[in-house]
Amino acid sequence: MAGHPLNIGIITYHAAYNYGSVLQAYATQTKLADMGHNVTMVDYRSEEGKRYYERLYFRGQGLKSTLADLTMLPVAGKRKLRMKRFEQFIHTNLQLSAKQYRAPEELNELAETFDVAVSGSDQIINKHSNELARVDWEYMDPYLLKWARCRKISYASSPATMTDEELDHIGPALARFDALSARERSACARLERVSGQHVEHVCDPTLLLTADEWVKHVPACRKTVVGDEPYLLFYSLLRPKRAMGVFNQLKELSKRIGMRVAVLTPMAGNAPNCAELINVLEAGPEEFLSLMRHAQAVLTDSYHGTLFSINFHKTFWVYTEGTKEHELGTRRGQVLQELGLTDRIVTDFTQISSDEVKSGIAIDYSAGADVALQSMRGHSIAYLKKSVAYQEN
Structure with a gap:
């Protein structure tokens, strides 16, 4: 029946x-x-x-x-x-x-x-x-x-x-x-x-x-895990070989946008101990959701980092070491194309707008992405x- x-x-x-x-x-x-x-x-x-x-x-x-x-x-x-x-x-x-x-x-x-x-x-x-x-x-x-x-x-x-x-x-x-x-x-x-x-x-x-359902079902993500100061979340699956170069770029980005960067890189968790970066390697699934939900903005090269950024209506960028055209052929790129968000792809951290980070409302999701999602x-x-x-x- x-x-x-x-x-x-x-x-x-x-x-x-x-x-x-x-x-x-x-x-x-x-x-x-x-x-x-x-x-x-x-x-x-x-x-x-x-x-x-x-x-x-x-x-x-x-x-x-x-x-x-x-x-x-x-x-x-x-x-x-x-x-x-x-x-x-x-x-x-x-x-x-x-x-x-x-x-x-x-x-x-x-x-x-x-x-x-x-x-x-x-x-x-x-x-x-x-x-x-x-x-x-x-x-x-x-x-x-x-x-x-x-x-x-x-x-x-x-x-x-x-x-x-x-x-x-x-x-x-x-x-x-x-x-x-x-x-x-x-x-x-x-x-x-x-x-x-x-x-x-x-x-x-x-x-x-939906974002509301995530918050309802996993209440722990209602709380911030890094304090009340605004931060940009960098979530990446980068390997240790590339890590130090990327960490140096993140330090420069932190200075330019005027806020710290929470670094979540499970594959290279030894971020330098400095004022600009917060190493959150110890984050579990609940802490990950909290970091995503409370971030002022997100920079990621991860598929699920991209999906949660969109779901939580974050100002975000998808970073690729290749070309934008190549990125469009990846699983991240396919989602961005379907939701009309391919302009969020960057090939260099200098392309990240300080004004967009600080405003936190750089993307008008109601213009089409929400409807498609x-x-x-x-x-x-x-x-x-x-x-x-x-x-x-």
């Missing part, structure tokens, strides 16, 4: 120590629960995933990775606190399965547990992701829902850097899904080719919730609702 609550199991990268991964999992869970369903996050953490995220150093990815790890030794305390905050958020806010699963075959015991299995979002069908790059293909099977004997749908799953030949490898499994979707428009045609099915274009789960969100929620609750005649 219509409106009957379903038992839904979600499987995704819910336990990566990555803001986008954890918050997209939370958003998918929240939106499905808001629809009236009983939602469980399948607590699948492969040994490789746990090794990658839970070891502070020497993760065995070559000499460059080891040298990068050595540069992070001075901030070991901040990194440990960050890990602790991620685990607290995961265990407090996600409806985890009673058992934690480590290997693909262990999930077979869940075969008859759910009415619907939801796979996604994130790069769960990308063999080159941190969780899957060093292991056999079978470790992608849980995300391809090979264990589930129920209705199977994907939500906004990304193949990212997979080649066409690699996608052929997972085509037969995707063909057995009841509904498929992808978060990058460019991925839809590629997945349609290998699955023989229509692939719906939907938004990232973090955009399924609401349309994207409405379409995506409709896909999710229809795909999950579909009943055979």
Whole structure:
């Protein structure tokens, strides 16, 4: 009968120590629960995933990775606190399965547990992701829902850097899904080719919730975590090799705009101790939301940094080391094009306007971005609702 609550199991990268991964999992869970369903996050953490995220150093990815790890030794305390905050958020806010699963075959015991299995979002069908790059293909099977004997749908799953030949490898499994979707428009045609099915274009789960819903569901982001002074948030996934040059540019930017820069760079957290910069490496998911919400402006090279900037109506810039034309082909660039915000791309920090930072209202979201975002969100929620609750005649 219509409106009957379903038992839904979600499987995704819910336990990566990555803001986008954890918050997209939370958003998918929240939106499905808001629809009236009983939602469980399948607590699948492969040994490789746990090794990658839970070891502070020497993760065995070559000499460059080891040298990068050595540069992070001075901030070991901040990194440990960050890990602790991620685990607290995961265990407090996600409806985890009673058992934690480590290997693909262990999930077979869940075969008859759910009415619907939801796979996604994130790069769960990308063999080159941190969780899957060093292991056999079978470790992608849980995300391809090979264990589930129920209705199977994907939500906004990304193949990212997979080649066409690699996608052929997972085509037969995707063909057995009841509904498929992808978060990058460019991925839809590629997945349609290998699955023989229509692939719906939907938004990232973090955009399924409005800014007001984020504040409602995660009350901790109502409080500032860096004091009451205005700040620009720099959120980047830059590597240690580039870090010092970027930090020097941020110091100059701080002086020019007349406010401090909160530096959130999980991949290079050893920001210099100086008056211009605030090192917030220890931020967990709740602190990340707080930093985003209360920032005077945001500078980012991150996909989810871009999405949350837009969702919270921030004055923001997307920084690229390449050309603007190249950036338009990335997943960040695709979102900016759809929302009419490509003018926010910069290739140098000197292009950031001091007046725009200080005003905090440089972008008129009502001029088109909000309308486009609401349309994207409405379409995506409709896909999710229809795909999950579909009943055979």
